[in-house]
Amino acid sequence: MASLDLPMIWAGLLALAVFMYVLLDGFDLGVGILFPFAARDQDRDDMMNSVAPVWDGNETWLILGGGGLFAAFPKAYAAFMPAVYMPIGFMLTALIFRGVAFEFRFKASGSARRIWDQAFHWGSVVATFSQGLILGALVQGISLEDGRFSGGMFDWLTPFSFVTGCALVWGYALLGSTWLIIKTEGELLAWSRITALVSAVVVLLMIAVVSFWMPAIDVLAAERWGLRYPHIDWSRLLPLTPIPLLVGVAFWQLVRSVRRGHTYMPYLFSVALFLLGYVGLLVGIFPYIVPYGLTIHEAAAAPNSQALLLVGALVMLPLILGYTAYVYWVFRGKVSADASYH
Amino acid sequence: MTDTLDMTLLARLQFAFTVSFHIIFPSFTIGLASYLAVLEGLWLKTKNEIFLNLYRFWVKIFAVSFGMGVVSGLVMSYQFGTNWSLFSEATGNVLGPLLGYEVLTAFFLEASFLGIMLFGWNKVGPRLHFASTVIVALGTLLSAFWILSANSWMHTPAGYELRDGIFYTTSWMEVIFNPSFPYRFSHMVLAAYLTTSLVVGAVGAYHLLKRTRLQAARVMMLMALPFIATVSIMQLVAGHEHGVNVHEYQPAKVAAMEGAWETREGAPLLLFALPDQEAEKNHLEIGIPKLASLVVTGSLDGELTGLKAWPVDERPPVAWVFWSFRVMVGLGMLMIGLGLVGVWLLWRGSLEQRRWFLRACIAMGPTGFIAVLAGWITAEVGRQPYTVYGLMRTADSVSPVTAEAVATSLIVFVFVYGIVFTAGMYYMLRLARRGPDERASTPPPDDNLRPPLGALLGRRRDETAEVKA
Numbered sequence: 001m002a003s004l005d006l007p008m009i010w011a012g013l014l015a016l017a018v019f020m021y022v023l024l025d026g027f028d029l030g031v032g033i034l035f036p037f038a039a040r041d042q043d044r045d046d047m048m049n050s051v052a053p054v055w056d057g058n059e060t061w062l063i064l065g066g067g068g069l070f071a072a073f074p075k076a077y078a079a080f081m082p083a084v085y086m087p088i089g090f091m092l093t094a095l096i097f098r099g100v101a102f103e104f105r106f107k108a109s110g111s112a113r114r115i116w117d118q119a120f121h122w123g124s125v126v127a128t129f130s131q132g133l134i135l136g137a138l139v140q141g142i143s144l145e146d147g148r149f150s151g152g153m154f155d156w157l158t159p160f161s162f163v164t165g166c167a168l169v170w171g172y173a174l175l176g177s178t179w180l181i182i183k184t185e186g187e188l189l190a191w192s193r194i195t196a197l198v199s200a201v202v203v204l205l206m207i208a209v210v211s212f213w214m215p216a217i218d219v220l221a222a223e224r225w226g227l228r229y230p231h232i233d234w235s236r237l238l239p240l241t242p243i244p245l246l247v248g249v250a251f252w253q254l255v256r257s258v259r260r261g262h263t264y265m266p267y268l269f270s271v272a273l274f275l276l277g278y279v280g281l282l283v284g285i286f287p288y289i290v291p292y293g294l295t296i297h298e299a300a301a302a303p304n305s306q307a308l309l310l311v312g313a314l315v316m317l318p319l320i321l322g323y324t325a326y327v328y329w330v331f332r333g334k335v336s337a338d339a340s341y342h
Numbered sequence: 343m344t345d346t347l348d349m350t351l352l353a354r355l356q357f358a359f360t361v362s363f364h365i366i367f368p369s370f371t372i373g374l375a376s377y378l379a380v381l382e383g384l385w386l387k388t389k390n391e392i393f394l395n396l397y398r399f400w401v402k403i404f405a406v407s408f409g410m411g412v413v414s415g416l417v418m419s420y421q422f423g424t425n426w427s428l429f430s431e432a433t434g435n436v437l438g439p440l441l442g443y444e445v446l447t448a449f450f451l452e453a454s455f456l457g458i459m460l461f462g463w464n465k466v467g468p469r470l471h472f473a474s475t476v477i478v479a480l481g482t483l484l485s486a487f488w489i490l491s492a493n494s495w496m497h498t499p500a501g502y503e504l505r506d507g508i509f510y511t512t513s514w515m516e517v518i519f520n521p522s523f524p525y526r527f528s529h530m531v532l533a534a535y536l537t538t539s540l541v542v543g544a545v546g547a548y549h550l551l552k553r554t555r556l557q558a559a560r561v562m563m564l565m566a567l568p569f570i571a572t573v574s575i576m577q578l579v580a581g582h583e584h585g586v587n588v589h590e591y592q593p594a595k596v597a598a599m600e601g602a603w604e605t606r607e608g609a610p611l612l613l614f615a616l617p618d619q620e621a622e623k624n625h626l627e628i629g630i631p632k633l634a635s636l637v638v639t640g641s642l643d644g645e646l647t648g649l650k651a652w653p654v655d656e657r658p659p660v661a662w663v664f665w666s667f668r669v670m671v672g673l674g675m676l677m678i679g680l681g682l683v684g685v686w687l688l689w690r691g692s693l694e695q696r697r698w699f700l701r702a703c704i705a706m707g708p709t710g711f712i713a714v715l716a717g718w719i720t721a722e723v724g725r726q727p728y729t730v731y732g733l734m735r736t737a738d739s740v741s742p743v744t745a746e747a748v749a750t751s752l753i754v755f756v757f758v759y760g761i762v763f764t765a766g767m768y769y770m771l772r773l774a775r776r777g778p779d780e781r782a783s784t785p786p787p788d789d790n791l792r793p794p795l796g797a798l799l800g801r802r803r804d805e806t807a808e809v810k811a
Contacts (some may be wrong), residue, residue, distance in 0.1 A: 052457075052460075052461060053457035053458070053460065053461040053462070054457055056409075056412060056453040056454075056456055056457065057450065057453040057454040057457065059412070059416070059453070060445065060449045060450050060453045060454075062416070063415075063416060063419050063445050063449055064442075064445045064446070064449075064450075066419050066420050066423070067419055067438075067441045067442050067444070067445045068442060068445075069423075070419075070422060070423065070430060070434055070437075070438045070441060070442075071434065071438025071439050071441060071442040072438065072442075073434075074430055074431050074433075074434020074435065074438055075431055075434075077422075077423045077427075077430055077431075077434065078423060078427035078428065078430045078431035078434070078741075079427070080423070081420065081422075081423025081424045081427055081430075081741070082423070082424060082427050082741040082742055082743045085424050085741075085743050085747055085751070086747065086751075088420050088423075088424055089424070089751045089754065092416060092417045092420060093754060093755070093758050095413060095416060096413040096414070096416075096417070096758055096759075096762060097758070097762070099409055099412060099413040099416075100409050100410060100413060100762050100765070100766065102409065103405050103406045103409040103766075103769070104406075104765055104766070104769060107402075107406070107769045107772075107773070108769070148427075148431075148742060149427070149741075149742055149743075150742070153743065153744055153746075153747050301434055301435045301438060302435040302510050302511065304435075304510075304511055304514075305434075305435040305436070305438060305439050305510075305511060308439045308511075308514055309438070309439040309442045309443070312439075312442065312443050312446050312447070313442075313446060316446040316447060316450075317446070320446065320450045320454075323450075323451075323454055323455075324450070324454055327454045327455070327457050327458060330458060330462060330465045330466055331457070331461070331462075331465065
């Protein structure tokens with residue numbers, strides 16, 4: 001094991017876990033964001049039924065993200081969590097409300113049902129917005145002294161993090177819309193196509209705003225991207241231009257596949273958009289795990305700790321991906337009444 | 343300094359509140375998942391609709407409880423970082439992989455196959471559905487394995503080396519199978535099974551009293567009462583063994599459990615006392631001579647070390663430990679009594695005429711949860727003032743965040759959990775009151791029940807006929 005760069009492997013695995021979380025829980029949070037805007041109660045039932053069998057597994061990737069950070073990079077976990085104390089709290093309480101709403105809504109009737117509808121919607125919105133705040137707080141940098149958090153309780157709250165919060169809400173709405181294109185029929189399908197197009201346009205704008213803003217507040221990202229305003233360093237920017245160009249291509253293909261009535265393509269191109277945005281962010285903060293005070297190597301757990309869990313991850317992750325795929329296959333196709341509850 | 347103290351107290355309060363809320367649901371779902379697997383297995387084997395109806399009934403309650411367990415567990419996995427970052431930093435090398443294994447081997451398994459369990463009836467065949475239920479049950483036990491291993495390590499750390507305030511692992515086997523782990527794990531799993539069977543017994547008794555869902559209620563009682571009798575006695579043995587282990591590794595906790603201030607031979611077992619931390623003595627003691635020494639050391643004249651043997655700042659809050667321990671043991675004794683009387687009444691065939699006993703079953707329904715909470719209070723308050731026993735103090739474990747932030751989030755959690763708990767309890771109780779649907783076109787006559795259920799139920803055949811008419 002000595003020759004392996006364990007911290008880098010773990011950074012890669014964690015990046016994968018976070019991305020899996022975004023692309024899976026992203027669509028069920030997105031369905032919650034879109035929830036009250038659907039035309040009929042029947043549509044809302046279908047929307048909820050389309051994610052009810054899988055949301056729990058999706059959310060487990062978030063626990064893997066938190067648990068994996070604790071296990072593989074305890075110093076980063078200890079430094080970062082206090083810095084985002086409040087948005088983490090918002091996210092958790094929101095996830096509580098929307099998580100129980102799945103069960104409670106099916107068991108409630110009349111006005112109580114409306115309450116859990118609201119809990120599902122607002123829980124999804126607040127959880128997503130908080131995740132965007134946390135992302136923004138991470139990207140703009142955390143105040144550390146001797147590797148420990150030394151900032152204030154409101155450091156995370158900036159115009160930049162507010163924008164990343166909004167961006168993520170629209171991003172998950174896009175994933176939710178394209179998921180509904182896969183799972184629904186008739187009027188709800190037509191409606192999902194419209195919400196997919198609207199959110200795709202907003203997401204593209206948001207990607208542009210964050211891309212040009214990030215170098216302005218973050219010296220390292222400015223250097224990486226060659227965007228030290230007003231100076232532009234083309235020798236650095238040019239090799240990275242495939243990323244924004246591919247964003248354009250993915251957006252174009254996304255819009256085209258929605259308009260042509262494809263079933264799976266819109267979701268896959270939305271995932272591609274997310275992947276490109278994600279890579280763009282990582283380019284801006286690598287090799288830091290807590291920008292700009294702790295690098296991946298500085299924050300790493302002891303080698304034997306990382307090695308032990310790596311063995312488990314290498315055995316278990318393919319299994320997890322396998323049976324997750326199986327569960328999705330079991331519930332494949334359009335959501336219908338025979339997938340009724342219990 | 344004052345701020346650190348306030349912060350520590352608030353962080354402890356928040357942890358105590360959120361973890362107490364959380365443990366209620368796993369205690370129930372661990373047992374219920376296994377019960378569901380048994381029910382579905384019996385249905386597949388006997389094709390008796392009663393087992394299927396019972397499955398469909400309990401799986402709804404399971405879903406509510408599981409959902410609340412998941413969301414409250416998510417809070418726990420982030421709270422280590424938000425409120426206890428210095429603890430996380432110091433123990434991450436050791437505890438991180440254990441929690442990581444819990445997520446990888448248990449959480450994904452449970453969450454993924456729960457979907458099939460709840461929504462897959464028309465999507466997969468009965469055998470695959472049964473396999474999903476078994477997998478979920480297995481997942482709950484695996485989860486208990488890892489989290490209790492991590493918790494036990496904090497009580498009886500082993501296989502580590504401490505350098506510059508950071509723990510490093512020297513032997514994973516010693517870490518995972520640390521000295522108190524086997525005791526704590528078996529004690530907790532038995533507690534979960536016992537808790538669930540008490541709830542099943544209470545719901546069965548309720549319907550026998552109301553004379554509704556009689557067939558299903560009888561099966562529930564037949565399954566629950568002998569189980570309660572057996573497991574509560576096993577729990578007495580397991581609990582005692584655990585206590586002996588605690589005495590070996592955490593004698594100060596045992597001293598607090600027994601309310602023993604002075605070191606003495608032949609210490610009495612106190613039935614009642616009001617421990618006074620400042621005065622270092624008890625008020626209004628009532629006890630049985632020499633019994634504590636016998637229970638803890640195995641000899642009437644065994645020596646029990648008193649709390650005064652430890653400096654004041656290394657003693658746990660005695661009254662909490664003393665009383666929570668008594669609540670747990672007292673309820674355990676009542677459970678044994680309930681189980682034995684229940685089995686006797688079943689044997690005599692007079693269970694349904696003994697309305698007082700059915701009422702007792704209902705009253706005992708929630709006692710599993712109370713005993714679990716009391717037991718955990720004994721364990722966790724009893725190891726104060728340490729997070730990693732003898733090595734890392736609670737006050738040195740908290741995050742560099744303000745007391746205001748912790749107080750605010752604590753208030754929010756209390757508020758949110760209050761709403762969610764109330765609603766969840768309401769829905770679960772409503773489901774329990776409605777009882778299992780009798781979906782079979784006509785309820786099968788008692789003769790269709792295969793032995794041994796048919797044999798036992800046969801004693802009341804006349805009465806059933808009456809009710810059906």
